[in-house]
Amino acid sequence: MNEGQVSRSHVGKAVLIAGPTASGKSALALELALTTGGVVINADSMQVYHDLRIITARPTGAEEARVPHRLYGHVDAAVNFSAGAWVNDAAKALEEARAEGRLPIFIGGTGLYFKALTAGLSVVPPIPTEIRDDVRARLERNGVEALHAELAARDPRAAERLNLRDRTRIARALEVIEATGRSLLDWHQEGEPPLLPKDSFRAVFLAPERDELYARIDARFDAMLGAGALKEVERLAARSLAPLLPAMKAHGVPALIRHLRGEISLDEAATVGRADTRHYAKRQFTWFRHQLPEFEWVKLGEARGWLAASVKSARDAG
Template identity: 75%
Template sequence: MQADSGLLDKAVLIAGPTASGKSAVALELAQRTGGVVINTDSMQVYRDLRIITARPTAGEEALVPHRLYGHVDAGVNFSAGAWVADAANVLGEVRAQGRLPIFIGGSGLYFKALTRGLSAVPPIPPDVRDGVRARLEEHGVEALHAELGVRDPVSAERLKPRDRTRIARALEVVEATGRPLPDWHRDGLPPLLPPGQFHALFLAPEREQLYARIDARFGAMLDAGALEEVAALAARGLDPLLPAMKAHGVPALIRHLKGETSREEAAEIGRADTRHYAKRQFTWFRHQLPEFEWVAPEAAKEQLETLIP
């Protein structure tokens, strides 16, 4: 099945907090229109993390085409820029097939890059990244924040002094390119989907209902083998600063595997971290992407039928 010819220059964006029911909405839309579901979640790109990130099941993936799920190794420091490059290729393929692209996920930065563009920071050489990480471990985050204050004072002022990941990133950029991060932000890449080329929905469940769903889902993920999945990841001995190593629930479950906390305590930490993340998702999309139309999950199907007959 192909999308209606009038939709070939359009895309549908379905965002929302974790556990809001996005996957079911996207799957139904793809089945109805012959569309392709394209992952827009920064953790579901990792092949090592199917269960703990609640990726679509193999059965769901068999129903309609799914792209950019589980295509990156956990040892890769994957970025929004790398995702945009992959998404550009997929978008071209989907449009060439005459299908409707359906971007779904919860990563606000990915959606912002998709619709607003992205800074043109070049790839960071591995030796530069390794050197910054080594200094971070040896001297601590406060020392690197002070160094950043000299080399990129604008970024240092903007970042919290203990934000290890972003401080390291800002130092990597200035060290590799000789230019501070804000300079690169000014010279950005154009959006893949300019205004007028997409319909965008944000699924906004009632908060207490959402938090209950998050708690229940984390328990279901443990029952489905999330702990074993995390054990296999931990056995690889990867850099704990890698994005995959910070997926919600992963650090707490690794501490449990080391005997530092009980399974129940680790599960509650994972649930709490996920609830806090959902709260941040509401705030981020409200302030950063106001073009998204907020709808209750139960109303999303009807809304999409109006937008995409």
Template identity: 85%
Template sequence: MSERHPIKAVLIAGPTASGKSALALELASRAGGTIINADSMQVYRDLRIITARPTPDEEARVPHSLYGHVDAAVNFSAGAWVADAAKTLEEAEADGRLPIFVGGTGLYFKALTAGLSAVPSIPAEVREDVRARLERNGVEALHAELARRDRRAAERLNLRDRTRIARALEVIEATGRSLLDWHNEGQPPLLPKNSFRAVFLAPERDELYARIDARFDAMIGAGALREVERLATRGLDPLLPAMKAHGVPALIRHLRGEHSLEEAATIGRADTRHYAKRQFTWFRHQLPEFEWVTPEAARGWLENGVRDPG
């Protein structure tokens, strides 16, 4: 790493609507940084508005990477993101820029700092067969099948968690081994201990929820419904990650006449608030090395923790 930067990278995490992107932009502008997306929904090019990706003007101010570079038809994985992030990290370092990872996807940050499990790619025919059985027989039947073949994995999963149940069954079917076993054989972290500075923005809950609600309404006003309508016309598998982005399922149901727009917005706002609550819990238990600060204290964190290059 260039002597201009005493640390290898900066990691800015936090719940949705906590002000991460603004903090990253300020730091990148001051420190000669490259902003690298660490949000699993902002990778999809189809979903700029509904996922609150940086605006074109913001992207023009400093280099941004891994935003909107994946088609919604792709089941983009954490492993694929790590491979992309490794290349971007090398490019930023070669250019003498400070890599600034920003987002709310805990698994991405854990992969950066603790490594990632080595689950092999699942053949498309296996994935399609499992999903067909899920649609035909229902999630309860699939969970029962998983319990027969991989009891340990089944016991750890919520009985209604369609995506993770299908994933665990795909892995045991394709590899003959439990997903839990693969998780124990991981890849090393991209960022070794003490090579980075990590912060988690933790707003007061009521304030955060108000910001989430206001931002969702603003996204509707900015064209999120038209964006989701274009996505819906593609007829993609509803289990794909992009099809489950917060607000997307409810807005699709509105477009089908199943909800009013206000009902869909109410569902979208509530889903986003619930997700923010899970983000607090996940980071607290899984990534204790992150420093928790309020958004108001973030500027002081910048001043004291990350020096300008010089």
């Protein structure tokens, strides 16, 4: 067996690397892939978009050339890409990795993707376009508080579980109850089996100290601006896409679009972008702690030790 590649007897296993934005996940995944001959599979809901390489800190072309990368930049920003669509793509990437005898390394910060991967995904019928458009129009016209009140009247259980400012999930829950007559919570109880059953993977959540993480977030946002993020967002804005599309809500994008429209300065846009990203990181900590207890939490300084253990486990299994 090639030293850099795990044996085919091990390809049923997988490694999952999660963590808040700017926590060092990409470097760890790249190192693991280089050591094991693995393939890096994206599990970040914004890095799927072709239009958003810089502002989402996708791997560089040079990094992608070093080891195989899958599910990065393969979706157009005009697409309302869903967790269900990602699972379908992930299933194909997982099958290809196993066929090639490569260790699948899933990496990202989107908790719902990892939960779908390890616990399965509910199968909600397609929402009619007219219902989705009507809900979004009401959201823009009346605001998120009014939409949450509507949801509370129609589906109080779902409303109680949602953050009052979570525009996307409130709209989604209301769409589902209006289209199907059933709560989204009920649909969640009926779903497809997970792609990775229990004991078929090792999972780690990188958990830097908060002050260190926030400093990394701020520095990375500034670096992205220096690398051309504003031009990237300008090209995206020129497409005049619907503002509620996921790609249009990527951290930093709305604030930079406001700057391009002359509403705020670039410094103000950067301040908003950094703050939004820090708030998102805080939510990631909370979500993974409560929703994915199977992930082992490690500090940044422990990551290399965890990596070494993962490599040994892969080789021992072969």
